Amino acid sequence: MAKLPERVGFADPYTRYVMAILFLVYVMSYIDRQLASVLLEDMKADLGASDGQMGLLTGVAFAIVYATLGIPIARIADRGVRRSIIAIGLAAWSAATALTGAGRNYLEVLLARFGVGAGESAAGPPGHALLSDYFPLSQRGRALAIYSAGGSVGSMLGMWLGGQLGDLYGWRIAFVILGLPGLALAVLVRATIREPIRGRFDSGRPPESEPLRVVLGTLWRIRSFRWMTLAATLHVFAGFGASNWNPAFLMRIHGMTASEAGFWLGPVVGAGSFTGGIFWGWAVDAKGKQDLRWYMWLPSIGTMIAMPFSYAFILWPTDDAIWFQIFASFFGNCYAGATFAMAQGLARPHMRAMAAAGVLFVMNLGGLGLGPTVIGFMNDWLTPRFGVEAIRVSMLIIGLPHVVASVFGILAARTLREDLAAAQE
Template sequence: MQSPPPAKGAAYTLGLLLVIYVVNHIDRQVMYILAESVKADLELTDGQLGFLMGGGFAIFYAFAGIPIARIADSGNRSNLISIALLIWSAMTVASGMAVNFVTLLLARIGVGVGEAGCTPPAHSIVSDTYPPERRALAFSIYQLGVPLGILFGFSAGGFLADEIGWRTAFFVVGAPGVVLAVIARLTLREPERGRFDAGTSSELESVASTLGYIARLPSMRHVLIGSSLQTLFLAGAGAFHASFLQRVHGLTATETGLQLGLVAGLTGGVSVFGAGWLSERLERRDRRWTWWIPAIGCVLSLPFSYVAYTTGRTTLAIAMIAVATLLNHTYSALTHAIMQSLVRPRMRAVMSAIALFAMNLVGFGLGPILVGRLSDYFGGGTEIRHALVALIVFVAWAAIHYVLGARTYLRDLEAKSA
């Protein structure tokens, strides 16, 4: 029988990590709803806006993640999360002090570097707190931080932008993270490493050996490619959904923030949690359902995304974005659960960082930039809809990799203990 989770138990550990991840995404996503106000005040192009929301943040997030994860696989994970939370919260506040493109870019880079220290150690803690058969659901609960962060970030950010301006909005959303960092430092404790992985090596793995191990598993390659491609679409579209609704459908920042916040918080939350709940049950019949669920979601989402960006009716556009979100976010927790199940205990934080490296460099790094550049190419303004339509192809491409990855998944799981 496995020992119980440390300190205040599994529920408290997972709950606190969820709250931290919510703050993580509030501080990341608030830039999206403030984009039009920032663009007007600092006189930016869509291309520059895309780089602020994508490349400037994602490149440094991606490259900082692997060395930070290396520390997490050998050191105290909870302390690392506390320090990272303090850094990104302070840099979110600093974003409100920006006077031009360069100073705002530097602040966003700081947010990216700080947030790189959150998810890899958190994934490792979750994996050492819950046994393999419970991880899909546990990761789904943790990944609720994404839709909940968007819900609060968009809703509060839109209201604050209209009422007190974008600069103060950054101050308001960044400051609570400083307090939360203290709480995390005092109450988030370390679980025993590898406690549910008897029969696997507990020796610290080098980054090179981890990369070599990953390269030998076909299913790992497919989940990395598929999740990166899907993130490219979701990050690119998500970064410009607010601009799309404001330019094409004439909504205010407050209206846009409320609508998109509810879409992400409700449908996105149902998608993330529901996928984990459904996977936990279907996996009892066949473990490959962890792959098939996101593949089916990708395919079914395609027509809804197309209608969302081409219709002239505001209500229909928002409804279609909601349905597409419900179907698209099934991949969020399940792909991380797949990757964590395929690696050994001392690879977990580095594995998470490698996954986030790929998702952020390809997804958040290229997605917003691609939409911004395409929007400028098509003429900007309301023509942003054409840029969003062009991005849908990446969802279909992702689905192909999920189907291919499922074919070797069971065999690759056996390699873990070999």
């Protein structure tokens, strides 16, 4: 393993470079996710699909592979070279994104989405574990919030560029154009990122690797880890479920084109999510110095503040509603940095990629997969009664789990300090 310089975390220029590269990797992963949502209406018409089928395409098809493969890949990452795993995954999902545009029918596009999910499963857990060996615990909330904010930038670029390219050249060409740059970034990851010493900021000698069932059982028995994971899952179920259908909502309810929806929604949501992610990452680190339970309390507070703005966006009668998304996105992006930082803090060094994978498995299967899919099938079920307004009703219903997510976050805080102390023993 390469020896790192004595300056650590944000004080070290090379560590900041690693952060920037991994940030770009996360940007690329979210470009594809939002690309599919902004082009959903065009894809639906071209493929002759229903809302339920499009929900499967943008939700379960991606998430089931992403979540399932994340566990074994994280296991490999806890033992192997994480930069190589990230680079291979990035190249794979970038190629699959480009191939999405080559799909001749619904089944071929569905298979390409499986490929995207498989590739992206190699990004999150290894990336979290890698950053945890570049940043000490006191800086991980900010570090992982910045990393997660790459999703906000990727969402913005995916919607904005996807809408423009879709209207100019069609949805197929948009996928090809936005998929290929990731191949070059994969080469940069492999060539320039050094593998740090595993468990560098932890006291004691890391224990030997344990069987997978033991690792997963150990993590799930940690009460704060369990409640935190369930809270994040409900947050993603409600939040990503709605955001996946936001462009279609603007097109159906307010008569926008794909390029108009992407042009407005991309920067508005991107700005709110990005600044929110950075702010909440800083806030939980700052308040966490006084009491570690703020890592769970603040996301619960932010989630409840976001809800009225989300509902205002859905209920407002004109397309000015889009401006409510700035505040909904700012407060709604309160959970990522805290959740991933605490997942790393609650796990021992040899379990960290698995801890990230465990959180992401439940979040993505239960949230990322089911959220868009449930809205799609609700749209099909409600359309005979509500017509075009069905999507509005579906999005109102899907927001309710945010309340339960906030309660689960408070429950996680109850044992957080004791569980963090136990992980450092």
